[in-house]
Amino acid sequence: MIEQDWVHGFIGGLxxxxxxxxxxxxxxxxxxxxxxxxxxxxxxxxxxxxxxLSFLAALILVPxxxxxxxxxxxxxxxxxxxxxxxxxLLTGIGTRLANGCTSGHxxxxxxxxxxxGIVSTVFYILAGGLTVALFRHVLGVI
Amino acid sequence: xxxxxxxxLSGGLFxxxxxxxxxxxxxxxxxxxxxxxxxxPTLAFVMxxxxxxxxxxxRVAARRGVSRLGTPIPARAEPRLDxxxxxxxxxxxxxxxxxxxxxxxALASLSFGGWGGALFLLAMxxxxxxxxxxxxxxxxxxx
Numbered sequence: 001m002i003e004q005d006w007v008h009g010f011i012g013g014l015x016x017x018x019x020x021x022x023x024x025x026x027x028x029x030x031x032x033x034x035x036x037x038x039x040x041x042x043x044x045x046x047x048x049x050x051x052x053l054s055f056l057a058a059l060i061l062v063p064x065x066x067x068x069x070x071x072x073x074x075x076x077x078x079x080x081x082x083x084x085x086x087x088x089l090l091t092g093i094g095t096r097l098a099n100g101c102t103s104g105h106x107x108x109x110x111x112x113x114x115x116x117g118i119v120s121t122v123f124y125i126l127a128g129g130l131t132v133a134l135f136r137h138v139l140g141v142i
Numbered sequence: 143x144x145x146x147x148x149x150x151l152s153g154g155l156f157x158x159x160x161x162x163x164x165x166x167x168x169x170x171x172x173x174x175x176x177x178x179x180x181x182x183p184t185l186a187f188v189m190x191x192x193x194x195x196x197x198x199x200x201r202v203a204a205r206r207g208v209s210r211l212g213t214p215i216p217a218r219a220e221p222r223l224d225x226x227x228x229x230x231x232x233x234x235x236x237x238x239x240x241x242x243x244x245x246x247x248a249l250a251s252l253s254f255g256g257w258g259g260a261l262f263l264l265a266m267x268x269x270x271x272x273x274x275x276x277x278x279x280x281x282x283x284x285x
Contacts, residue, residue, distance in 0.1 A: 005164060009184040012163020013191020019155035020192065021199035025206075026148040028213025031156065033246035038270040054146040056249060058153035063161050064253045073161070075251050076169045077241065077258040087241025088248075088262040090233045092269020095245055097230025097277055102244045103156075105231075106189060111196035115221035120231040125175070127235025132175040135240060142172070142240060 020107050027051065032104025033059075034095035042096075078142060083135075094124075145211055157250040163188045166251040168242025175239050225280050 020031040029051070039045055040052045067073050078084060095101040098120050100109065105124075109117015135142045164170045165188055173182030203215045238244050243251075243262055251259050 005170070005182075005184050006187045009163045009165075009187035010191040012159045012161070012165065013188035013193075014195060015155055015159025015162060016188070017159075017192035017195035017199075019152045019159060021195045022148065022155065023152040024196075024199050024203055024209065024215070026210045027145055027152070028209030028211065028215055030216055031152060033156075033244070033249060034270070037245060037249065037267070038273070041267055041270050042274055050146050051149040054149040055153035055156075058150040059157040059246070059249050060252050062154035062157040063166075063250050066158055066161050067254055070161075073166070073254055075166055075243070075247075075255045075259055077243065077255060077262065078168075079258065081258075081261060083240050084258050084262050085265045087237045087243065088265025089269040089272075090237025090240065091244065091248075091262075092237075092266035092271075093273050093276060094230045094232070094234025094237055094269075096270050096273030097226045097280065098234055099227070099230070101234060101246070102238075103246050107192045107196055110189075111193045112200045112218070114219060116219050116223065116227055119223055120227055123228060123231035124235030124238060127232040128175040128239035129177055129235075131236045131239030132172055133178050136172075136176065137178055 016103070017107060017111070020103065020111075023055075024108075030104055030108045031055075032100050032108060034092075034101040035099070035104055038092075038096045080141065083142060098124075148211070156246065159192075160247050160250040163191075166247045166255075171244075171247075172239065172242040225283055226277055229280060 023029055023031040036052045036055055040049060100120060105117040105120040110121060160166055164184060170182055170184050173180060174185035208214055241262055245266065248259065248263050248266060252263060
């Protein structure tokens with residue numbers, strides 16, 4: 001069962017990388033979820049709004065079509081609202097300060113061997129690992 | 143128009159890939175980060191799978207110089223490791239660890255993520271709106 005998760009992960013990964021390749025080779029842009037949403041929210045490069053909105057609309061709506069193919073789809077997100085709000089705020093502030101998240105710095109940056117992408121990915125994985133260790137194994141909140 | 147169509151194709155494929163890969167499931171993400179618990183390596187397979195086609199794409203892009211629709215390929219960012227990059231990455235990592243969602247999956251799961259997913263997205267959006275003011279403060283820090 002665990003191996004099957006890895007296979008699905010790899011296939012899904014190929015799709016994510018394919019989406020990023022399409023956005024780069026056709027539109028000439030880096031596919032970063034935080035950059036596309038954040039740019040729309042704070043008005044960075046205002047002229048790109050239609051392209052960004054099209055990307056986000058499909059990102060939200062296509063899963064609606066696929067979800068019925070699965071018997072169970074659950075994000076298993078915590079029910080603790082304080083953790084959700086803190087996690088969301090930190091993710092929003094952090095990705096905009098760093099100018100990228102898992103898709104922009106991770107997928108697009110590492111594949112280009114971009115120093116900033118690699119450094120960012122190392123730091124957010126380390127910080128994430130420490131956070132889970134602290135909040136799960138020491139404090140027991142998540 | 144063509145530009146918006148291809149943006150939508152890319153966004154849709156991204157959303158489908160996030161679903162297929164299981165990265166909309168916070169237990170898999172937190173499982174990857176949980177090296178002291180029941181460690182789950184799935185995320186590494188997702189990253190590997192995503193980096194392969196994208197590494198090819200960068201090679202093609204470097205040869206062509208412009209995209210199919212005539213936009214110059216984004217230049218390499220200067221390899222400058224500033225305060226914002228490090229502080230931002232650490233804050234993002236903390237948020238990612240707490241909730242197990244990053245921006246892509248948070249958006250892709252909006253239709254089935256319930257009130258919690260919507261609340262996360264709202265808080266994330268608020269954080270994004272607040273970020274430029276925080277960036278200006280960080281820019282004033284001594285190097």
